[in-house]
Amino acid sequence: DADVTQTPRNRITKTGKRIMLECSQTKGHDRMYWYRQDPGLGLRLIYYSFDVKDINKGEISDGYSVSRQAQAKFSLSLESAIPNQTALYFCATSDPGTGLNEQFFGPGTRLTVL
Amino acid sequence: GQSLEQPSEVTAVEGAIVQINCTYQTSGFYGLSWYQQHDGGAPTFLSYNALDGLEETGRFSSFLSRSDSYGYLLLQELQMKDSASYFCAVRDRGGGKLIFGQGTELSVKP
Numbered sequence: 001d002a003d004v005t006q007t008p009r010n011r012i013t014k015t016g017k018r019i020m021l022e023c024s025q026t027k028g029h030d031r032m033y034w035y036r037q038d039p040g041l042g043l044r045l046i047y048y049s050f051d052v053k054d055i056n057k058g059e060i061s062d063g064y065s066v067s068r069q070a071q072a073k074f075s076l077s078l079e080s081a082i083p084n085q086t087a088l089y090f091c092a093t094s095d096p097g098t099g100l101n102e103q104f105f106g107p108g109t110r111l112t113v114l
Numbered sequence: 115g116q117s118l119e120q121p122s123e124v125t126a127v128e129g130a131i132v133q134i135n136c137t138y139q140t141s142g143f144y145g146l147s148w149y150q151q152h153d154g155g156a157p158t159f160l161s162y163n164a165l166d167g168l169e170e171t172g173r174f175s176s177f178l179s180r181s182d183s184y185g186y187l188l189l190q191e192l193q194m195k196d197s198a199s200y201f202c203a204v205r206d207r208g209g210g211k212l213i214f215g216q217g218t219e220l221s222v223k224p
Contacts, residue, residue, distance in 0.1 A: 042216040100210045101147040105156040
């Protein structure tokens with residue numbers, strides 16, 4: 001089955017460390033997204049990419065950077081992790097052919113920054 | 115700016131009907147979607163309304179009134195497995211971004 005995968009699934013790190021979260025998809029979708037989820041705050045968009053050469057900031061991009069290495073891969077980096085970046089992070093994809101209102105989410109990465 | 119409001123919690127009993135409301139404010143509107151999330155797992159798409167009216171998919175229906183900037187998700191014949199968080203989302207005029215509400219946690223009791 002075409003899928004969206006995220007690695008690692010869980011990560012504990014210390015303040016100041018650089019962390020990379022990876023997302024891969026086999027759906028063939030051009031559009032990819034990174035969200036973070038905090039209790040009671042829903043899903044907030046960090047960065048999004050409509051193709052390999054098109055990367056855009058979302059509503060909470062400060063402290064994060066991304067890299068779109070290929071159509072299938074979209075990585076999120078925390079340059080210097082801080083405790084308030086402790087959250088659940090999701091990658092998602094979408095495609096105009098299947099409807100832009102339907103996004104397909106990966107299983108998530110639970111990140112804890114001590 | 116854009117914002118969505120939905121109740122934080124709803125409780126209902128097995129077999130009942132429950133309605134989860136969503137009101138939104140957006141600078142452009144390209145559809146209202148609903149997603150389901152179990153216990154911090156991957157959100158999954160449930161339904162989408164671009165035009166006014168009711169869309170039915172099995173036990174779940176979704177309604178939209180664009181003039182009222184309002185929609186709801188209706189869940190019928192509730193089952194224990196329907197206990198989850200439900201998010202409404204609007205599509206941004208930017209062409210693909212979704213703006214999510216804060217989510218409604220539905221608890222289904224026996």
